[in-house]
Structures are given as C-alpha cells and as structure tokens.
Amino acid sequence: MLKKxxxxxxxxxxxxxxxxxxxxxxPNTGKTTLANRISKEFTGEEMGSASEVPHExxxxxxxxxxxxxxxxxxxxxxxxxxxxxxxxxxxxxxxxHGIDExxxxxxxxxxxxxxxxxxxxxxxxxxxxxxxxxTNNPYTQVNVTILGNxxxxxxxxxxxxxxxxxxxxxxxxxxxxxxxxxxxxISAKENENMANLYKxxxxxx
Amino acid sequence: MAKKKSKKKKSGVxxxxxxxxxxxxxxxxxxxxxxxxxxKDENILxxxxxxxxxxxxxxxxxxxEECDEDFPGIEFSGFDSRGNWIEKILYQIxxxxxxxxxxxxxxxxIMEKVEEDKDAISMIAKLE
Numbered sequence: 001m002l003k004k005x006x007x008x009x010x011x012x013x014x015x016x017x018x019x020x021x022x023x024x025x026x027p028n029t030g031k032t033t034l035a036n037r038i039s040k041e042f043t044g045e046e047m048g049s050a051s052e053v054p055h056e057x058x059x060x061x062x063x064x065x066x067x068x069x070x071x072x073x074x075x076x077x078x079x080x081x082x083x084x085x086x087x088x089x090x091x092x093x094x095x096x097h098g099i100d101e102x103x104x105x106x107x108x109x110x111x112x113x114x115x116x117x118x119x120x121x122x123x124x125x126x127x128x129x130x131x132x133x134x135t136n137n138p139y140t141q142v143n144v145t146i147l148g149n150x151x152x153x154x155x156x157x158x159x160x161x162x163x164x165x166x167x168x169x170x171x172x173x174x175x176x177x178x179x180x181x182x183x184x185x186i187s188a189k190e191n192e193n194m195a196n197l198y199k200x201x202x203x204x205x
Numbered sequence: 206m207a208k209k210k211s212k213k214k215k216s217g218v219x220x221x222x223x224x225x226x227x228x229x230x231x232x233x234x235x236x237x238x239x240x241x242x243x244x245k246d247e248n249i250l251x252x253x254x255x256x257x258x259x260x261x262x263x264x265x266x267x268x269x270e271e272c273d274e275d276f277p278g279i280e281f282s283g284f285d286s287r288g289n290w291i292e293k294i295l296y297q298i299x300x301x302x303x304x305x306x307x308x309x310x311x312x313x314x315i316m317e318k319v320e321e322d323k324d325a326i327s328m329i330a331k332l333e
Contacts, residue, residue, distance in 0.1 A: 085265065087268060087278050087281060087313065089269070089277060090278070090313070109272075115265065115266075119266050139323065141261065141281055145261040148261070151258070177322070
C-alpha cells in the first residue's frame with residue numbers, strides 16, 4: 001500500500017524527461033548483448049563488445065538519448081550497461097580463456113573496480129533490467145543483493161530471463177525464485193520477444 | 206583496515222562460529238572488518254545473524270577493493286531475516302531491524318557454493 005502511494009505521488013509529481021535505465025546482473029548473462037540490441041533498435045548503433053570471457057564490460061557503458069517506442073508511446077532514456085556484479089574475480093579465470101598472465105592481472109583489477117562502480121550506480125538509476133542467464137540457478141547472493149538494494153530504494157525492476165534460445169533454458173525457475181517482480185523472457189541474441197520487453201519498460205517507468 | 210591474506214600453509218579449514226550476542230555489540234563496519242580478517246586468514250565464518258541487502262552490497266564492495274593475486278574474493282550464502290510487513294514498517298519508523306538468520310562466508314579459493322535456495326544451502330570447502 002505504502003509502495004502504491006509512493007508510485008502514485010511519483011507519477012503525479014516526479015515524472016522525469018529522461019530516465020536512467022540500468023542493465024544489471026552477474027557476469028555472462030548477456031547484458032551487453034541486450035544493451036546492443038536495444039541501442040541498435042532505437043539509435044542504429046551498438047554500445048559495446050560482448051564476449052564469452054567474463055567481465056568483458058569493466059566500466060559502465062552509456063548510450064544517451066535513446067528514444068524507446070512501444071504501442072504508440074515513447075520515452076527518452078540513458079541506457080547504462082553495467083559491469084557484471086560478482087563476489088570474486090580470479091585472474092586465473094582469464095588465463096584459462098587464453099589471455100596472457102600479465103594482461104589477465106590487469107583485467108582482473110579493472111573488473112574489481114567495475115563491480116564497485118556498478119554497485120555505486122544502484123543509487124543513481126531510475127529503473128533497472130536485472131538480466132539472468134536462463135540456464136543457471138537464479139537464486140544467488142549476487143541476485144538477492146541487487147534486487148534487495150533496488151527494492152529498498154523503490155526503483156522499478158524488470159527481471160529479464162535471457163538466453164531462452166538455449167536448449168537447457170529454464171526461465172520459469174527465475175519467476176519461481178522471485179515471484180514478486182515484473183518478469184519477461186527473451187533471447188537478446190536471437191531478437192526474440194523484445195517487443196514485450198519494450199512494452200514492459202514503458203509501463204514500468 | 207583488513208589484514209593481508211595469510212600465506213602460511215594450513216592443514217585444514219577452520220570454521221569459526223560467531224554468536225548473535227557478540228555481533229550485537231558491533232557496528233556494521235566492525236563486523237565487516239571481522240569478516241574480512243577472518244576470510245583472509247582462510248577461515249570460514251558462520252555468523253548467527255543475517256545481513257540486509259545494503260550490507261551485502263558493502264560486503265561485495267569491500268571484497269572487491271581487497272582483491273589481489275592472492276585473494277580472489279569471497280563466496281557467501283545464508284538465510285535472510287524474514288520480517289513481515291508490520292516489522293518492515295516498524296523498522297522504517299524505529300530503525301531497529303530484525304537480524305535473525307545466518308551468514309556463511311569464506312574466501313572463494315577455499316569455499317565453493319554447490320547449491321542454494323531460500324531454504325537450503327550446500328557448500329564445499331576445498332582442502333588443498
């Protein structure tokens with residue numbers, strides 16, 4: 001009830017001309033692929049390079065003035081692709097991906113700074129897409145921490161079950177783990193169900 | 206400031222249980238230091254208290270700041286406090302928060318999470 005009242009007051013007095021939409025989640029859930037998909041659709045340009053190597057995005061990537069349209073409605077937003085949040089960064093993991101040791105140590109340091117930066121941005125975003133890899137167990141402390149912080153700040157959240165094109169995807173497990181949140185499933189890579197996500201973004205802000 | 210990771214070779218993993226009474230006396234920054242010192246000593250800590258979401262974010266931040274070649278970060282898990290909506294409103298008014306629950310935390314090079322959901326956790330401590 002308290003939340004509904006807050007939302008109503010925000011709708012009446014707090015509408016922003018431009019919202020900051022953060023894309024959050026653990027590493028390798030497809031955040032950059034999703035950011036690129038949205039950016040390409042509405043600006044014609046991609047935002048960053050996606051990779052199977054974890055922590056490819058190590059600083060916040062921004063795309064300003066993205067005019068997202070759905071069902072005749074439009075919002076203007078700054079799209080923010082966040083570094084993946086994790087509790088550990090081991091340089092040996094980069095070495096296992098074929099990166100030489102010195103470069104791996106540099107990447108590792110950058111990745112830790114990226115995680116801290118992403119956490120600090122939790123205070124500054126207006127709405128968030130929390131991206132899950134549908135093939136992994138969604139109930140992790142990283143996801144619980146991201147969602148708990150956003151909820152405490154009353155920031156609108158959409159859970160995005162990504163990678164539904166994969167054979168072992170179980171998007172329903174995400175909804176089961178966090179049934180209280182707005183939810184949608186997509187494949188950013190295959191451009192599946194993106195229209196539904198755009199609609200939900202506009203509805204949530 | 207948390208100490209440097211212990212370089213001394215250990216024959217096993219020490220598990221340290223810390224009671225709610227002991228934790229109750231401490232400010233959050235002190236608890237954070239206690240945790241970081243414990244995990245850098247390659248202990249697994251079991252705290253008889255849950256962290257809230259903001260505290261967990263601080264714990265992740267702190268572990269990232271302390272990350273280096275010898276210390277790759279932490280693994281943690283636990284059972285959160287499950288206050289109902291009345292308790293949540295009371296917390297907003299009084300600032301007194303329920304902390305019942307459990308936190309298990311260790312260095313990620315000795316602790317591996319196997320499975321976790323709201324009601325069950327299983328972990329493996331690596332003995333090398």
